[in-house]
Amino acid sequence: MDDIVKQALAKWPNVPHCTGWLLLDRRGNWRMRDEAAQAAGTPGEPIRHTALLGFINRNYEADDAGQWFFQNGPQRVYVELGYTPFVVRLATDHANGTLALTDQASLGFEPAAVYLDDEGGILFTDRSTPARVAVLHDHDLDLFSEHADLASDGQSGEFRWRDGVALKLESVRKSEVERRFGFVASPAARAAGASADH
Known part of the structure; x- marks a missing residue:
């Protein structure tokens, strides 16, 4: 986990979690799912920004229940999986x-x-x-x-x-x-x- 993420967690420990907005598809692409994509049940737009992809991959973990998430600063963004983590x-x-x-x-x-x-x-x-x-x-x-x-x-x-x-x-x-x-x-x-x- 990045140091900047650890610092944000220490500063803001009670930020609500987020679900539905990020997908790892069956081909390993990270996809951003806005409200329209979620409502339509579509995978969303592929994320292409190299630095953002690196940030997501470095801060990708699982909780004790087996739910995978991206720790985005103080917010835990739970990931929808196209198949496996x-x-x-x-x-x-x-x-x-x-x-x-x-x-x-x-x-x-x-x-x-x-x-x-x-x-x-x-x-x-x-x-x-x-x-x-x-x-x-x-x-x-x-x-x-x-x-x-x-x-x-x-x-x-x-x-x-x-x-x-x-x-x-x-x-x-x-x-x-x-x-x-x-x-x-x-x-x-x-x-x-x-x-x-x-």
Whole structure:
């Protein structure tokens, strides 16, 4: 977290949280969702400002309930997720020919496990505690398939990550991903549900 954000939190600790205004889409794009986008249920406009993207990525965290947020100074802006809290790109390092995964902030992502959902999506978890879960960008499915062996059942197999390192390909239902990996895809819907209960 940036020092300026920590200072703002210390100065204004009780600023109300914000939901619905920021989305991480299925391809790792941050999108600003104004009132019209929220009302229409559309993803909103992509954020293109490089410095703002860096600020969001450096101050992106999860709370104890598994809701991901961007700490914008003293205000916590909860993030709507297109699928998972992270989106990764798969590429070949041309210097040594090995595969590399990077997340939406262009940071390395070292996979510990790989999953195939029932809609053809590929998910990775990493070695952090708790493990981060990321969906593979759909533009990288061909490269993934070049390094994967799918069993005849279409739901298992292995992914050749490094020479001598193969990760077992496990199946998961897309509808169970959020619960299984402990995150909240829509803090806005959760907040609305909590308000309706009171």
